[in-house]
Amino acid sequence: MTFAPFFRNMRRGMVVVAMSGVLVGCAYGGQAEPVSDGQKSSVSGAVVEMPSSPPSPPSKPAPPSVVLPPLPVVSDAQARQEAHGLQKEMRQKIARFTPYTPARRAIFVQMAQNAIEQSGTKIDRPQVIMVVDRAESVQRADFILALPDAPWESIGGAPVSTGTTARKYYYITPTGVYQNTADRLGYRAEGTKNKFGIRGIGAKGSRVWDLGWHTAMKGWLPRHETGQIRLEIHATDPQFLEWRLGHSASEGCIRIPAALNQIMDHDGLIDALYEQAASSDKRFAALLLKDRAPLSIAGDVIVVIDSGPGTEPKIDPLADKRELP
Numbered sequence: 001m002t003f004a005p006f007f008r009n010m011r012r013g014m015v016v017v018a019m020s021g022v023l024v025g026c027a028y029g030g031q032a033e034p035v036s037d038g039q040k041s042s043v044s045g046a047v048v049e050m051p052s053s054p055p056s057p058p059s060k061p062a063p064p065s066v067v068l069p070p071l072p073v074v075s076d077a078q079a080r081q082e083a084h085g086l087q088k089e090m091r092q093k094i095a096r097f098t099p100y101t102p103a104r105r106a107i108f109v110q111m112a113q114n115a116i117e118q119s120g121t122k123i124d125r126p127q128v129i130m131v132v133d134r135a136e137s138v139q140r141a142d143f144i145l146a147l148p149d150a151p152w153e154s155i156g157g158a159p160v161s162t163g164t165t166a167r168k169y170y171y172i173t174p175t176g177v178y179q180n181t182a183d184r185l186g187y188r189a190e191g192t193k194n195k196f197g198i199r200g201i202g203a204k205g206s207r208v209w210d211l212g213w214h215t216a217m218k219g220w221l222p223r224h225e226t227g228q229i230r231l232e233i234h235a236t237d238p239q240f241l242e243w244r245l246g247h248s249a250s251e252g253c254i255r256i257p258a259a260l261n262q263i264m265d266h267d268g269l270i271d272a273l274y275e276q277a278a279s280s281d282k283r284f285a286a287l288l289l290k291d292r293a294p295l296s297i298a299g300d301v302i303v304v305i306d307s308g309p310g311t312e313p314k315i316d317p318l319a320d321k322r323e324l325p
Contacts, residue, residue, distance in 0.1 A: 068276045071125060072296040076150050079126035082297045083145040086128070086267065087155045090143075094158050094259045096245075100142065105154035108133065108142040111305040113152065119177040123148050127299030128155070128269050130233075132254055134162040134173050135307045139246050141256065143269065145297065159246030161236070161255040162304075165219035171229045171252035172217040178231065178302045179211075180270045182277035186210045186287060189234065202235025202258060207265040209233040211302065216252050229253075233302070235261040254304075268294030270302060 074082070090097045100108070112131045116123065123129075129144045142157040162173035180186075191204025201208055211231040217224040229252040236242055236255040245257060256264075266289060268275060275294055278284040 066280045069279050071272055071276065073125045074296045076126060076147055079145060079147065079297050080153070082295050083153065083155050086295065089263060090156060093263060094257060096158050096257065097156060098158065099156035100154060107307050108154055109144055109152045111307060112144055112303045115177050115303050115305060121177050121301060126297050127272065128297050129299055130270055130302045132160055132162065132302070132304045133307050134175065134304055136248055137309060138307055139248060158257050158260050161245050161247060161249040163216065163219060163250050163252040164248040168220045169251065170219050171227065172219045173252050173254060173304055174214050174216045175304045175306050180209055180273060180300045180302065182273050182284065184210045184212055185283055198240055199237045202261060203238055206235040206258065206261050209270065265289060266292050268292060268298040270300055272298045272300045
């Protein structure tokens with residue numbers, strides 16, 4: 001080690017300690033400052049302070065864990081009783097409610113079961129499932145009581161409209177199993193009219209259920225290339241467009257009658273997970289109706305099927321008098 005540079009720097013009022021050409025540390029004022037918290041190193045009799053790590057900021061207490069209430073579970077007998085009451089309510093309030101013929105009910109149930117099984121979705125409690133048949137000749141929804149260990153039962157439903165073809169930017173509603181989860185927050189229609197005076201998603205206050213982004217075929221292209229759509233369930237203009245339900249007409253979403261929208265909203269038919277979220281999240285509590293009365297058999301699953309040509313429903317003139325056993 002060479003000491004000449006050391007003494008020259010001492011005269012300048014600065015101490016520089018070097019070893020093998022590597023800067024080890026420095027102290028100002030001609031002498032080392034007192035060292036308290038840092039590490040100390042002694043080189044040629046000089047005490048050098050090694051910089052210490054800055055103190056860690058005090059950690060914030062972890063927020064309390066959110067405990068969601070369990071989903072309601074009732075017996076099969078209680079579930080059938082609630083489903084019977086739901087069917088009665090739909091018959092009274094939905095002008096075009098249909099319980100369907102045995103053949104059509106069997107198609108809804110079987111295709112829904114197949115789709116749910118293929119998707120790996122578990123039905124572990126009695127619950128209502130919304131099934132939509134997008135087939136051009138059908139365009140109807142059916143609400144099914146799904147039981148974990150017993151035959152499923154059709155409650156009935158109403159005409160809907162799904163995605164149409166031959167109109168630019170109109171997509172074909174994709175088939176599959178969808179869940180109304182608390183990962184997405186739906187909303188309510190504002191009731192505003194477009195330039196044609198149409199309230200596209202229904203009257204003010206109507207619910208809009210958001211099922212997220214999904215891949216769908218572009219109905220206006222001959223090769224049906226695919227794109228992404230935001231799949232929603234909502235009402236339509238009650239004055240000008242509701243009478244057209246039962247025919248494909250939407251841009252890809254599922255349009256339903258206003259009366260069905262109100263029943264689904266009030267009874268929470270596909271809002272089971274929203275009810276859980278509302279117990280601790282003000283956003284969901286604000287969205288749901290204050291006077292709602294969710295059923296114990298409320299679920300969260302929506303199934304879109306396509307029964308194809310040749311299976312159009314035959315409306316039985318006695319069907320309106322048929323009830324669940």
